[in-house]
Amino acid sequence: MAFLPDGRVLITERPGRLRIIEGGRLIPKAVTGLPQIAAVGQGGLLDVAIHPNYLENGWIYLSFSAEGKGGLGTEVVRGRLRGMQLVDVETIFKVEKKSSGGRHFGSRLLFDRKGYLYITSGERGDRPRAQDLDDHAGSVIRLHDDGSVPADNPFVKRPNTKPEIYSYGHRNPQGMTLHPETGEVWTHEHGPQGGDEINIR
Template sequence: MKNLKKRSFILVVGLAISMVACTEKKVEETNTEPSPFATVTEKMTIKIDTLFTEFESPWGMTWLPDGRMLVTERKGEILVFKDDKFTGEKLTGVPTVHEVNQAGLLDIAVHPDYANNGWIYLSYARPEGEKDVMVISRAKLDGNNLHSVEEIFVCGPAWEGGRHFGSRIVFDNAGYLYFSNGDKGSRPANAQELDNDHGKIHRIYDDGRIPEDNPFVNTPGARPSIWTYGNRNPQGMIYDKANDRIWAVEHGPKGGDELNLIEKGKNYGWPVISYGINYDGTILTELTEKEGMEQPVKYWVPSIATCGMTLVSSDKYPAWKGNVLVAGLAGQQIARVELEGTKAVGEETLLKDIGRVRQVSQSPDGYIYAITEATGLLVKLIPQGN
């Protein structure tokens, strides 16, 4: 414990200073193709406030209308923050989860009409026999107690190993719920086949019912909740309310992390096409494109291990407005990707070497927060007179 406190103190001191995010803009392409973007630098001075240093594998974060922030930990706990401080409280009534490898308690989201219906949504892995299933549940909150927990969707079939569970939850302007589910590490069966829920992004009603206009509702043998397929392990997803668009990032293998525009019924190619290779350096596939399969809007070689993401809509960061911020695990950074419509036109690396960034989110009052894994941090990015 003494060593932990000493390390945390060093991190706090190191991050409490003002930083200038002015790295070279670039887009990581294949090793043989030059970047199509000119070298440009863009300065924005920010202060990095370290708010908390003791997370254990944090994963998701959301805000309640009363200003409280909730942060999940994969082991099955939800920590409560108020006014940027840990209250010392954790939610009770959290469903039983199974933490194994990448599985456990994952994302948390508040219903867009929470003020009237009080629903909070969770994605997590729980045991089913000797294997695990990923579940989407909803519950209500009384003080710090979750109650009225309902499992509204259970992904099948059950799987063992705890690999590639995704998962993020977003709502669109019409109130539909979208969630991502990784392929469970299976190649090639899961992601390219419509008879299972893995390696997909799904669209359901907020109570788990299936919309009748989903793309594969009338396809024999297909899971009717599927919205897109061919997705390897999408651990980041965000809804652009202004433009009615869904963006997602997913892990490649060794190289080939992707930023994708998520559109109805489309096939995102995994594992038939990829810009990555196997972890042992052998060739995964000779194909980087194929008819009927979507190209990523952007990809990373080498991987930064993309995770959570947010879209900057806040006036507090005028130079970043309309950009997506992508958490990087292996990259230990946040990647700021500049967009023009649905095209990526530039990139800047922020908070390099801060630790494995699991999630980055914009709060209701417009500030950017990030959480890290091994270093266990919650940080807030505060603009300084820009």
């Protein structure tokens, strides 16, 4: 869910629909122009965020599970709303190693105070992947708003790693927010039978 400056609310529905609430009422028609979304298992259309400078550039960001070579994986696009249609759609991130199964996509989106975009990626039910720095699975990704990699990402100069990775070793982070005073990024993930944790970066 994301709030537009004009008071409208954007709502994602897991089967792949982007809806708008206007004046307290849900518009019956869904937004068109979305990319192909694979609503399999826990996957689907999973989060929406607006650019910090939305009034100037109009960018809206969506995270979702998508099909690709090898199976499914998390992807992020951005686009602009024109009426009830998403236009200027471009992919800014995709998990490169797709895999079978329909669980643990992560897919939270968050902009920090400096305008960096954070994306969570679940380990897809395969725990060793979260320890592999050459794999986006089980990580928190940090990007510029256009999908390019910040030069100060922690692993950007290390060989055989994904430079987009900001934090790794995660199971399935499904909560992410900014601390209101410090601006730190807080992520939440839950274990299979308890063992929930909060990570602060």
